[in-house]
Amino acid sequence: MFVSMKDILNDARNGGYAIGAFNIVNYITSKAVIDASEKLGVPVILQTSVKTVKQIGTDEFIDFLRPLADKAGVGVCVHLDHCTDVDFAKKCIDAGWSSIMYDGSKLSLEENIKNTNEVKKYIGNRDISLEGEIGSIVGVEDDIVVNHDEACYAKAEDCKKYLDSTNVDALAPAIGTAHGVYKGEIKLNYDLFKEIDSISPVPLVLHGGTGLSDEMFSKLIDLRAM
Ligand SMILES: [Zn+2]
Structure with a gap:
């Protein structure tokens, strides 16, 4: 079943569980992730990086992703991850992605809010969810390289302002x-x-699984109930 991220994330938040997002790069990896999700009976987020989408082509990519998602016995969200380019986000919205992450985390908060709202407005009343980012996740994602410094922690007040000023999902x-x-x-x-979760009306997304243990994931998921 082809779903948007809000279709599955809100249930997860209410139910106290998380949903895995896995980067896929072609038909075989997409099929493998969906097969595993069906076996486990859990919804899943198929994550596409901007670089991969550009390599394959938006229409070519969605042409095989959409039927795979439609046929799946679990909810499958087709997500564009870390898109820093508003125009490319719009292109994927038109092509048929069910979820978009607009990543303006390297911009000023004001610019991030402005661009996020532009993407949200473009989505309009289509059933496509929008994710935003505050603070920078260290490491390497496509061509985005972030080193460890203060920027790797979001400020709660920035999150509050961002959430108050945008309508992200x-x-x-x-x-x-x-x-x-x-x-x-x-x-x-x-x-x-925990603090950001308490002020956020929408589910939180954890990016960057490098070096995290199962216990760390579990602890983060359980924070909501604690
Ligand atoms: Zn990420």
Whole structure:
């Protein structure tokens, strides 16, 4: 079943569980992720990076992703991850993605809000969800390289302002996680995650699984109930 991210994330938030997002790069990896999700009976987010989408082509990509999602016995969200380009986000919205992440985390908060709202307005009343990001996730994602400094922790007041000024369906606050191949130490700020969750009307998204243990994931998921 082809779904948007809000279709499955709100249930997850209410039910106290998380949904996995996995980067897929072609038909075989997409099929493998969906097969595994069906076996487990859980919804899943098929994550496409901007670089991969550009390599394959938006129409060519969605042409095989959409039927796979439609046929799946579980909810499958087709998500564009870390898109820093408003025009490319619009292109994927038109092509048929069910979820878009607009990543303006490297911009000023005002510019991030402005661009996020432009993408949201473009989505209009289509059933496509929008995710935003505050703070930078260290490591490497496509061509986005972020080094460890203060920027890797979102400020709660920035998240509040962003959430008050945009109508996003999910928020990714940086709490010290890392993307890709990252050799630095991971210092998660659990209190920050809990604080932002308490002020957020929408589900939070955790980016960057590099170096995280199963226990760390479980602890972050359980914070909501604690
Ligand atoms: Zn990410």
